[in-house]
Amino acid sequence: GEDVEQSLFLSVREGDSSVINCTYTDSSSTYLYWYKQEPGAGLQLLTYIFSNMDMKQDQRLTVLLNKKDKHLSLRIADTQTGDSAIYFCAEHSGGSYIPTFGRGTSLIVHP
Amino acid sequence: DVKVTQSSRYLVKRTGEKVFLECVQDMDHENMFWYRQDPGLGLRLIYFSYDVKMKEKGDIPEGYSVSREKKERFSLILESASTNQTSMYLCASSPKNEQYFGPGTRLTVT
Numbered sequence: 001g002e003d004v005e006q007s008l009f010l011s012v013r014e015g016d017s018s019v020i021n022c023t024y025t026d027s028s029s030t031y032l033y034w035y036k037q038e039p040g041a042g043l044q045l046l047t048y049i050f051s052n053m054d055m056k057q058d059q060r061l062t063v064l065l066n067k068k069d070k071h072l073s074l075r076i077a078d079t080q081t082g083d084s085a086i087y088f089c090a091e092h093s094g095g096s097y098i099p100t101f102g103r104g105t106s107l108i109v110h111p
Numbered sequence: 112d113v114k115v116t117q118s119s120r121y122l123v124k125r126t127g128e129k130v131f132l133e134c135v136q137d138m139d140h141e142n143m144f145w146y147r148q149d150p151g152l153g154l155r156l157i158y159f160s161y162d163v164k165m166k167e168k169g170d171i172p173e174g175y176s177v178s179r180e181k182k183e184r185f186s187l188i189l190e191s192a193s194t195n196q197t198s199m200y201l202c203a204s205s206p207k208n209e210q211y212f213g214p215g216t217r218l219t220v221t
């Protein structure tokens with residue numbers, strides 16, 4: 001089946017930029033998402049990008065999509081301790097109700 | 112803002128009990144989903160529903176059933192709880208593409 005891969009952990013210093021990477025296999029992916037999960041909570045939709053876009057910026061968040069390499073990244077500028085969470089990448093094609101999620105990247109922000 | 116609520120944040124049940132987890136959304140979304148989340152395994156889809164009274168099995172439906180009698184409510188039922196069903200259960204709703212999640216129910220079966 002289709003797959004979404006992410007690295008499990010990322011550790012950054014407060015104030016630095018964080019880059020969380022994701023690769024996917026479904027060439028018909030239409031929508032790609034980033035979700036954030038804080039400890040003990042559900043997932044919160046952070047941002048999304050359509051497959052016909054290369055980049056999307058929203059305040060401190062920048063999403064880059066390389067459709068040729070099936071690579072998605074989330075950059076968080078000026079990372080704060082409140083950004084510590086698990087970040088999930090997800091994709092789906094327009095013909096499906098069901099997204100495919102990666103296993104999540106735990107972002108640890110230290111002073 | 113979309114609001115998805117789940118009936119309990121924490122639940123402790125005994126092996127063999129029948130367990131009901133309820134999920135309610137207030138945005139008239141067609142699609143609703145139940146996932147379980149376990150360390151190292153990510154999110155796994157149990158069941159989903161794309162309309163009232165309609166349901167489809169996900170990747171791990173064994174030991175679970177669901178009910179959707181009203182559009183806003185999607186219930187997950189554990190017919191006879193077992194210790195391997197100890198997990199975090201997440202409900203989500205979706206208008207079409209993006210999903211909106213509830214806060215989760217951490218279920219412990221002893």
